[in-house]
Amino acid sequence: MKAILTCMTEIKIPFHDVDSMQITWHGNYLRYFEIARCDLLDKLDYNYCQMLESGYSWPIVDLHIKYVKPSLFDQKILVTASLVEWENRIRINYVITDANTGKRLTKGYTIQAAVDNDTQELCFVTPKIFQEKVLPLLER
Numbered sequence: 001m002k003a004i005l006t007c008m009t010e011i012k013i014p015f016h017d018v019d020s021m022q023i024t025w026h027g028n029y030l031r032y033f034e035i036a037r038c039d040l041l042d043k044l045d046y047n048y049c050q051m052l053e054s055g056y057s058w059p060i061v062d063l064h065i066k067y068v069k070p071s072l073f074d075q076k077i078l079v080t081a082s083l084v085e086w087e088n089r090i091r092i093n094y095v096i097t098d099a100n101t102g103k104r105l106t107k108g109y110t111i112q113a114a115v116d117n118d119t120q121e122l123c124f125v126t127p128k129i130f131q132e133k134v135l136p137l138l139e140r
Contacts, residue, residue: 001093003082004137007040010099013075022073029065029106033094036081037110040092044083046133054129058090058112065108071096077105086126086134089113 017028041047051058071077076099085091089111096106114123114130126134 001084001091003084003093004086004134005040005044006080006082007036007043009036009039009079009081011035011077011079013071013073013077015073018073024071024073026067029067029096029108030063032077032079032096033063033065033081033092033108033110036079036094037092040081040083044133046130052117054127055117056123056127056129057115057117059115060110061089061113062111063108065106067106069103069105071098071105076100083134084109085111086130088125090126090130 011032013024017024019025038047041051046054048058078097078099080095080097082093083090084093090113091109091111093109094107095104097104114127115121116123
């Protein structure tokens with residue numbers, strides 16, 4: 001899938017994210033995905049606050065993660081988030097690499113679906129406000 005928009009975020013693995021072997025606890029990778037996703041949505045100019053103001057919530061309805069190599073305490077990683085689907089749902093792909101070597105550590109994706117905050121109904125087509133943010137990117 002071709003990326004519509006990509007954002008790269010650097011994170012230094014903090015001590016509180018690792019276990020006794022100084023390996024990042026597996027659940028923390030989802031937080032790293034979230035940090036990169038927030039940066040991507042800021043770059044799109046439609047972050048979570050703007051979503052809420054526009055009348056929609058975008059819960060994660062599916063996710064997948066594959067651990068390739070561990071990250072360690074004090075290691076700098078790059079989390080690349082790429083928007084690859086948007087018409088009926090948002091799919092963001094992630095790749096986590098070592099910031100120094102470029103070696104892949106983890107990859108995955110999240111899928112979010114729009115929910116109308118007034119009716120609490122799932123939207124089967126991406127709301128117009130999101131379409132207005134993405135369409136200019138497709139014209140590039």
